[in-house]
Amino acid sequence: MYVRPAAAAAAAFLGFTLTLLGGTASYAATGPGSAAGPLGLGGPVVYAHRGASAYAPENTLEAIDLAMRLGFDWVENDVQRTKDGELVVIHDDTLARTTDVEQRFPDRKPWKVKDFTAAEIALLDAGSWFGEEYAGASVPTLRQYLDRVQRNRQRLLLEIKKPELYPGIEEQTLKVLGEAGWLDPRHVSQRLVVQSFSADSVRIVHGLRPDLVTAFLGTPPVADLPRYAEFTDRINPWHTTISADWVAAVHGLLGAHGRAMEVDTWIVDDAATARKVQEMGVDGIITNAPDVVREAVGGF
Numbered sequence: 001m002y003v004r005p006a007a008a009a010a011a012a013f014l015g016f017t018l019t020l021l022g023g024t025a026s027y028a029a030t031g032p033g034s035a036a037g038p039l040g041l042g043g044p045v046v047y048a049h050r051g052a053s054a055y056a057p058e059n060t061l062e063a064i065d066l067a068m069r070l071g072f073d074w075v076e077n078d079v080q081r082t083k084d085g086e087l088v089v090i091h092d093d094t095l096a097r098t099t100d101v102e103q104r105f106p107d108r109k110p111w112k113v114k115d116f117t118a119a120e121i122a123l124l125d126a127g128s129w130f131g132e133e134y135a136g137a138s139v140p141t142l143r144q145y146l147d148r149v150q151r152n153r154q155r156l157l158l159e160i161k162k163p164e165l166y167p168g169i170e171e172q173t174l175k176v177l178g179e180a181g182w183l184d185p186r187h188v189s190q191r192l193v194v195q196s197f198s199a200d201s202v203r204i205v206h207g208l209r210p211d212l213v214t215a216f217l218g219t220p221p222v223a224d225l226p227r228y229a230e231f232t233d234r235i236n237p238w239h240t241t242i243s244a245d246w247v248a249a250v251h252g253l254l255g256a257h258g259r260a261m262e263v264d265t266w267i268v269d270d271a272a273t274a275r276k277v278q279e280m281g282v283d284g285i286i287t288n289a290p291d292v293v294r295e296a297v298g299g300f
Contacts, residue, residue: 043297044277045284047074047157049267050091054289057130058098059089060137061148068152072290075149076157079142079173081166086118087142087176090126093162099124099139114165142173146180155191156182157264157286159217163201170204188212195236199228206231206256214256215264222249229253229261236286239265239273244280251281271296 051063052070064075078091095101095111101124102111113121118141127137140148149156158177163169173194177183182192194205195215202214215234219241220227228235233255237246247263255261264284265277274285274296287293 044282045074045264046072046290046293046298047076047264047284047286048072048290049076049286049288050078051075052288052290054269054292057127057134057137058288059091059139060126060134061140061145062127062134062137064145064148064152064154067290068154070291072154072294074155074157074284076159076286077145078159078161079169080113080161081169081172082113082118082121083115084117084119085172087169087172088113088118088121089140089142089145091161093165095121095124095139098129099126100128142176143180146177146182150180150182157193157195157215160194160196160198160201160205163196163198170201171208174205174208183209183212193234195234199231203231210256217266219246222246225249225253225261229255231256232261233257233259234262234264234283236264236266236284239268239277242277242280242282247281268293 048064048067050058051060052066052072053059053063056063056066059077067075077089079087080090080093081087090098090113092098093113095113095116101108104124105111105120108115121139124139125136126139127134146156158173160169160173174183177192181187188211193213193215194202195217196202197217199216202216205212206214213234214232215236216228216232217236219237220235225235235250242263242265250261250263253261262283264286265282266286268274268277268285268287269289269292271292274293277285278297285293285297
């Protein structure tokens, strides 16, 4: 869990960062399959988890815009499906925590994403819970989100969330990615990774598009890692579950594309932990506070 800083402190840091970077500097400029870090300094790639979600409401366009202004290429998101079949970007399978759904639809408890239409979800305020300055932010559709990431010249770590609730979501996600221009060779080789906590879901994605870089979220036992290497390129674990030996074991295997497997760990929001997992040899760090992690492991 992270503690959101006071608005004034966050604004002051943002102003400093933009001055330092000129508002345009790009970190984590490597593509999937490369262990090179920010600006080629050899540090882990930093992924803005649900956007710059320590400073803006998670999984909103505002959060990825802020990540861009802070100088981060890679953003992470979560994809689920509405009652009428639209893919939307939201983490929880309920709308209650991050929107005003309880006020707008008080009789629709437990407010599951799958029980609301895309039009109903579009009416919700997904920003006020985080801060008044974000009142009116919306839950974006996947297509809206992809278009904004494209406009920002960012890269995407896309998580298929709870696929057991949404049969066929893998095919549908790939369809939307294709329609948005995200399955051309350049995006596939440099700008897109698809991950899930479901090994079956990752396997399905790999079967449908063997060219895509995929990741499994979890910490399989070392003895089971070769089985995962058959259909994925990365193992992305919670940071408290790993050791340097485990990371080395992952790196010792060739993944689905014949390259050494990688490890991107989550959720790391403080400097000490960032340095700890860097010493373990991880390739990437997924964080709500990308600026904090970058300062700790990337030299800025």
